[in-house]
Amino acid sequence: MSRPRVHVKELPGLEKADHGVVMRFAPNPSGPLHLGHARAAVLNDAYVKRYGGKYILRIEDTDPKRVDPEAYGMVIRDIEWLGITVHEVVYQSDRFDRYYRYGKELIERGGAYVCTCENEQFRQLKQKKTACPCRSLSVEENLSLFDKMLAGEFYEGEASVRVRTDLDHPDPAMRDFPAFRILHQPLHPRIDAVVYPLMNFTVAVDDHLLGVTHVIRGKDHIANTRRQRYIFDYFGWDVPVYRHYGRMGIEGVVLSTSQMRQGIASGEYEGWDDIRLGTLRALARRGISPEAVRQAVLDIGIGETDISFSWDNLYAQNRMIVDPVANRYFFVPHPVGAEIRDAPHHVARALLHPNEPERGTRVLPFTGTVLLPRQELEKHPSLIRLKDLFNVKVSYDEQGYLFTYAGDQLSEAREAKAPIIQWLPADCALPCVLRTPEGDVEGVCETGVMREAGSVLQFERVGFARIDDTSGDRITAYFTHR
RNA sequence: GCUGCUAUAGUGUAGUCCGGCCAAUCAUUUCGGCCUUUCACGCCGAAGACUGGGGUUCGAAUCCCCAUAGCAGCACCA
Numbered sequence: 001m002s003r004p005r006v007h008v009k010e011l012p013g014l015e016k017a018d019h020g021v022v023m024r025f026a027p028n029p030s031g032p033l034h035l036g037h038a039r040a041a042v043l044n045d046a047y048v049k050r051y052g053g054k055y056i057l058r059i060e061d062t063d064p065k066r067v068d069p070e071a072y073g074m075v076i077r078d079i080e081w082l083g084i085t086v087h088e089v090v091y092q093s094d095r096f097d098r099y100y101r102y103g104k105e106l107i108e109r110g111g112a113y114v115c116t117c118e119n120e121q122f123r124q125l126k127q128k129k130t131a132c133p134c135r136s137l138s139v140e141e142n143l144s145l146f147d148k149m150l151a152g153e154f155y156e157g158e159a160s161v162r163v164r165t166d167l168d169h170p171d172p173a174m175r176d177f178p179a180f181r182i183l184h185q186p187l188h189p190r191i192d193a194v195v196y197p198l199m200n201f202t203v204a205v206d207d208h209l210l211g212v213t214h215v216i217r218g219k220d221h222i223a224n225t226r227r228q229r230y231i232f233d234y235f236g237w238d239v240p241v242y243r244h245y246g247r248m249g250i251e252g253v254v255l256s257t258s259q260m261r262q263g264i265a266s267g268e269y270e271g272w273d274d275i276r277l278g279t280l281r282a283l284a285r286r287g288i289s290p291e292a293v294r295q296a297v298l299d300i301g302i303g304e305t306d307i308s309f310s311w312d313n314l315y316a317q318n319r320m321i322v323d324p325v326a327n328r329y330f331f332v333p334h335p336v337g338a339e340i341r342d343a344p345h346h347v348a349r350a351l352l353h354p355n356e357p358e359r360g361t362r363v364l365p366f367t368g369t370v371l372l373p374r375q376e377l378e379k380h381p382s383l384i385r386l387k388d389l390f391n392v393k394v395s396y397d398e399q400g401y402l403f404t405y406a407g408d409q410l411s412e413a414r415e416a417k418a419p420i421i422q423w424l425p426a427d428c429a430l431p432c433v434l435r436t437p438e439g440d441v442e443g444v445c446e447t448g449v450m451r452e453a454g455s456v457l458q459f460e461r462v463g464f465a466r467i468d469d470t471s472g473d474r475i476t477a478y479f480t481h482r
Numbered sequence: 483g484c485u486g487c488u489a490u491a492g493u494g495u496a497g498u499c500c501g502g503c504c505a506a507u508c509a510u511u512u513c514g515g516c517c518u519u520u521c522a523c524g525c526c527g528a529a530g531a532c533u534g535g536g537g538u539u540c541g542a543a544u545c546c547c548c549a550u551a552g553c554a555g556c557a558c559c560a
Contacts, residue, residue, distance in 0.1 A: 009495075009508080028560045063559055119558065126556090127484095160558045171485040173556035181558035199560050219487065223555040226486095246488070247553055299509075300494060306553050310493040313510055323523055330520095355523065387519055410519055420519055460520040482521080 020053035029071035031257035033078035099197040111234035114145035204231035219244040253278035287466030287480035292318035315481040331459035333443040335371035343405035369426040385413035431474035
């Protein structure tokens with residue numbers, strides 16, 4: 001009896017978490033979620049579940065250039081697929097008034113100023129640790145400039161709000177970073193605005209306003225954490241506890257949203273769930289369960305080391321989940337017809353699951369001719385056993401193969417070390433294409449597979465597969481893993 | 483270039499803060515064997531790592547220094 005044994009690996013504890021935590025996952029709605037997002041989404045969820053508290057899904061849609069209206073729904077759906085418990089959903093585009101209000105207050109506190117320098121000019125001054133002329137404007141002047149921005153009196157690029165940090169900061173990335181910008185194009189799908197708050201500003205304001213206690217995100221945000229710290233300090237807010245995990249490389253799969261979008265547009269990919277992509281929906285289509293993704297990601301943890309994601313480890317997790325539930329069927333790749341001479345008619349009964357006989361059997365009537373995997377014959381065996389049927393002697397003459405019935409005894413096949421292979425009756429085999437990232441494999445499968453639409457099964461001696469479509473004139477299956 | 487972070491087997495991970503119980507954990511992987519009418523699952527066994535060099539110490543994977551490598555940031559993106 002096989003049962004999924006789950007290795008619960010304890011994540012490292014979080015400081016200041018004993019009275020519960022408030023955490024958030026903050027994706028940008030530019031496309032569906034992928035493996036990289038899953039890490040952040042799941043890790044935060046795991047801590048909220050461990051310590052108790054609140055999980056906020058914050059949609060960070062403050063850059064209209066990177067908003068795909070359809071992605072709002074995709075993100076929600078993908079999060080649900082992952083089985084994450086979301087307690088609150090926040091759209092930043094609903095909160096622009098708040099950002100303006102706090103922007104104004106930051107200016108009043110002397111923590112920000114309106115800069116009307118040309119972009120390139122500012123960049124050069126910044127490199128030289130020199131203040132730009134705007135930096136010395138009075139609070140009143142800045143407030144009035146900010147009002148002008150909001151009133152639409154500036155064109156794109158003509159004005160921005162910068163946070164006053166430290167021009168001598170050894171890291172140029174820290175020096176007077178921007179908090180608001182002006183944008184006329186493209187239009188935001190959800191709101192009408194020309195002054196757009198920037199990520200570091202909205203994140204700081206929202207993390208505080210929403211009561212976020214702990215932030216877990218990639219180390220590409222380390223600099224942002226330091227920048228946001230300035231804003232927290234100006235307002236006198238307590239900062240959350242931060243953890244930055246290392247970069248995760250994923251082999252052999254496209255992760256960049258823009259690349260995926262381009263590939264879909266050009267017809268190279270079938271869609272967001274094309275199995276060559278690293279999206280969660282692509283994994284789902286292939287038959288990877290959300291629990292496996294969750295386990296794999298938890299296993300990786302929050303280490304600061306850069307790692308490379310291992311498909312092997314994911315597959316192992318998935319196999320553990322899927323093996324006990326997947327029904328077994330025969331799939332014969334590249335079928336070759338074989339008439340078995342001198343064989344009695346017989347009805348074979350094969351177990352749906354070898355470890356669970358009570359699930360029942362598949363019925364395979366043998367009436368003389370079977371389909372066999374070409375690859376198996378190319379090994380030139382002298383004796384084979386058709387699984388759950390009988391033994392067959394294989395000989396060769398100038399015409400080709402000759403198949404002769406060679407008795408029912410399993411023990412004889414064992415003794416002869418004959419391979420036990422899958423087969424199908426020639427007159428009840430359905431065309432089936434097994435799609436893999438490396439290409440399609442044509443073959444035939446049992447008629448019983450029709451019942452398995454949408455579920456993951458195991459093609460014996462081939463591997464696990466998810467039955468994607470049974471409606472056409474042939475069945476489409478996606479290879480999951482061995 | 484500047485700033486910062488990291489460095490344990492093929493992969494992921496524990497141990498590192500508070501040096502000895504570490505001839506280094508667990509999982510995966512690979513290879514044997516058992517079980518089995520699947521090359522699945524299960525069981526047994528084996529293989530495989532502390533980046534390098536100095537130093538402190540009776541003792542270092544753990545502390546210090548240097549080197550090397552990788553990564554991140556240096557956007558009016560998130």
